[in-house]
Amino acid sequence: MKQVLTILVADDNPSDLVLLESILSQLGHNVVLATNGRDAIDKFDPLSIQLVCLDVEMPNKNGWEAALEIQSIAGDVFVPIIFLSGVTDIMMLSNCLNIGGTDFISKPYKPALITAKLNAIVRLLVTQKTLAEQRDQVASYNARLLEDQEIAKVVYENITNSNCLKDSALSTIHYGSDTFNGDVILAAYKPNGGMHLLLGDFAGHGLSAAIGALPLADIFFDWTKKGFLMRQIIPEINARLKKILPSNMFCSAAFIDIQVNNSSIEVWNGGLPDLLFFSQRARRPIRLASNNLPLGVLSPDAFECQIDPISFVTGDRLIAFSDGVYEAADSSGNMFFQSILEPLYAGDIEASYSVEWLMEQLQKEKVLENPHDDISCLGVRLDSNIGVSSPKQSLPKSHHEAPADFSFEYVLNADSLRNTDPLPYVLQIITTVPGLSNFSSQIFMILSELYSNALEHGVLQLKSHKKDSSDGFACYYEERERNLASLSEGYVKISVKVSSDDSNRTLVLYVEDSGDGFDFANIKHNISDTELLYNRGLALLDQLCYKVEFTKGGSAVAAHYHWNVD
């Protein structure tokens, strides 16, 4: 470890000064000489001097005073200081070290001792230099990492955020344990009114957990916008996550579909704690337990989609939370759910206050100060107006529109009725007309109303009054599944005709089914009575369309829709 140092030596005794200079020079070091404290301070340059030797007793600032000033000039740079002294007073020598000196050398000088001490100093300097370099490296690496994270965070938030989360029906709370979090809450309006919601919790936390949220959000928003149903979107998300995530990564999630046309919700829970549905008619909330494996665990062919349907009235509430809440330990180290969530499950907490209550409990148990996992909570105040488009949304900009004139027919027989959802594809073709694409949500609503009527009441022969009670509602959908699975004959024909020029813009949606039809003349009299659940669909059609015509004894219906481009 041979290193040449530049050493500043200050001593008012010329013979001592010259002696030390010659010893140091013989060891190969460069020496800068000073004759008093002031002189030493003036000659000190932290960039060139690596070691300072100061006589304790000097005129014009003594060694200690000079040492303090030299240290302050050196700032962050470590420059060891050695005191030179003829006295052997223990108190005085220890004081040298107390004010920050590295060592002291007693006079008269002993060359062997000075050599040994200098070697020790050189070792110290080398270590110090290495440490300083490493510190700077770590600091710059850390700064770069933080910068990268900030950029990634912006991208992440842009992808996983939607303005829909600000809907007044929703309240969300989130506490992350890292810059990135493994929890996501997604919300998107559906084209036919209502909303899709997803609360997801990826295994682990930090960046590695957050990365899976990107494809999840991508599919969620894109497929919802295109009009796909929850039971189509969930398997797609599962398949994508299974394909791209390592096998120890998965996403526990709850998917909520709010349907406004029949005031119902459907809930899929895969791996999250029970969701709670607070009906205003019942004291205790209904618990919607996880009946599914989390997303990204099962291969697409093994994946099943167990869904709970519930009908609601305006003012009912739903809450969901991630297992950060559930697994959190309380202040005495017990796991949270056992004791603390009990009042919530028992219905002792006012529904409208439940999200705040939950946060208060977490606060009280000091979970939020140091969350070991991400904690998210989502509350929904159910309302049949959620996502029903406001007028300003559907006002398109005035523009000239090229004429359009086309028609097509899409007939689905039993096998295809079982396995396909034709609506997104039909919608996609219709919305190739620029003017019509501005009204895609209304058109989708009409189309899905016509199609589900034809399929459920026409082909599957289900009676809609069964949906009246909330029990019946679930039964209705079970029966629908069952009948559809065993369907061997029947058809639904969708026929679309668009003609549009400057004076007349018409879309005719004609849907015919293989069923027996129904007494449409009689039902029409009651159309204003929206209290009758099964009339709501028809009332809606009447409102949106220029005219609705039934033919073939009720087994065929044509909806005429007019639109403006101004």
Next chain:
Amino acid sequence: MVESFFDNQSECLTIKVKGRFDYSCHKMFKDAFTSTKVANSYEVNLSEVMYLDSSALGMLLLLRDYAGGASSVVKLTHGNSAVVEILTIANFHRLFEIS
């Protein structure tokens, strides 16, 4: 803390986790089943697990994959009620034998 024991007769590898079953034992847990010869069946003894989180669930999936996925035999045994509750919420009883 992770311990493992290989029964030569039944060719069953038993992995015992103690204390907190979370990301901190990721390496030990993985080593426990990758560093021995391939077993016929696997048992994860959870009797001394006080706590388990989602990364532990991920590690169990990793073991299941290693053991042959759908054709694997992986038993999760002796978990306390809180541990079993978390396994149940995740519907892991459909992937593992839980007793």
